Amino acid sequence: MNAGFALRALTPADPADWPLWRDARTAALADAPYAFKVRLADWSAGGEEQWRARFARVDALHVVAVAADGRPVGLAGGVPGDGVSELRSVWVGPGARGQGVGDRLIAAVEAWARLRGSAALRLAVLPGNTAAVALYRRHGFVETGPPEGPDRAEGPDGTAERVMVKRLTG
Numbered sequence: 001m002n003a004g005f006a007l008r009a010l011t012p013a014d015p016a017d018w019p020l021w022r023d024a025r026t027a028a029l030a031d032a033p034y035a036f037k038v039r040l041a042d043w044s045a046g047g048e049e050q051w052r053a054r055f056a057r058v059d060a061l062h063v064v065a066v067a068a069d070g071r072p073v074g075l076a077g078g079v080p081g082d083g084v085s086e087l088r089s090v091w092v093g094p095g096a097r098g099q100g101v102g103d104r105l106i107a108a109v110e111a112w113a114r115l116r117g118s119a120a121l122r123l124a125v126l127p128g129n130t131a132a133v134a135l136y137r138r139h140g141f142v143e144t145g146p147p148e149g150p151d152r153a154e155g156p157d158g159t160a161e162r163v164m165v166k167r168l169t170g
């Protein structure tokens, strides 16, 4: 627990938790469209249903940083893969940046991935997002190059997103 915020791992079965995740996620997409492949506009075009289905996955992790007044000020997700888990949806609200919220969120997802026995934690970051890359590097993530296939995304300058990986074993 930090003076300004607390982390909460959300539970799909708790009726209060989906609205908290939804509010955090829509705040993130409204605040930092440059950082995410999905757009706020996707929300009304089937995105809500899709994201709700992911939220309902009991094997995924959804963590929200909540301010003293109950507002979500940050979030991160963990999605299990084939031996490698994914760090997704990282966001810290503008008023809460530079206070270690991102550190705590990433540490929570990493701890979850280790408990699952994941060999590595992987993420994708869009080009030009230097604040995020600095944070990930500090946590031991290493760039591996752009992904191929349907998940490939490009930044405004046409550069492919960067994949960063942190080995958790060996």
Ligand SMILES: CC(C)(COP(=O)(O)OP(=O)(O)OC[C@H]1O[C@@H](n2cnc3c(N)ncnc32)[C@H](O)[C@@H]1OP(=O)(O)O)[C@@H](O)C(=O)NCCC(=O)NCCS
Pocket: 032, 035, 036, 089, 090, 091, 092, 093, 096, 097, 098, 099, 100, 101, 102, 103, 124, 125, 126, 129, 130, 131, 132, 134, 135
């Ligand atoms: C990237 C992000 C999660 C960092 O969160 P944070 O809790 O502020 O993390 P930190 O305090 O460790 O700061 C990380 C970097 O952000 C920058 N930063 C620090 N304080 C900041 C502030 N008040 N405002 C803006 N950027 C700041 C610094 O470059 C810092 O790197 P450094 O430690 O090498 O100086 C946050 O800026 C964010 O949510 N940005 C928009 C969404 C996003 O980019 N998500 C990542 C998608 S891959």
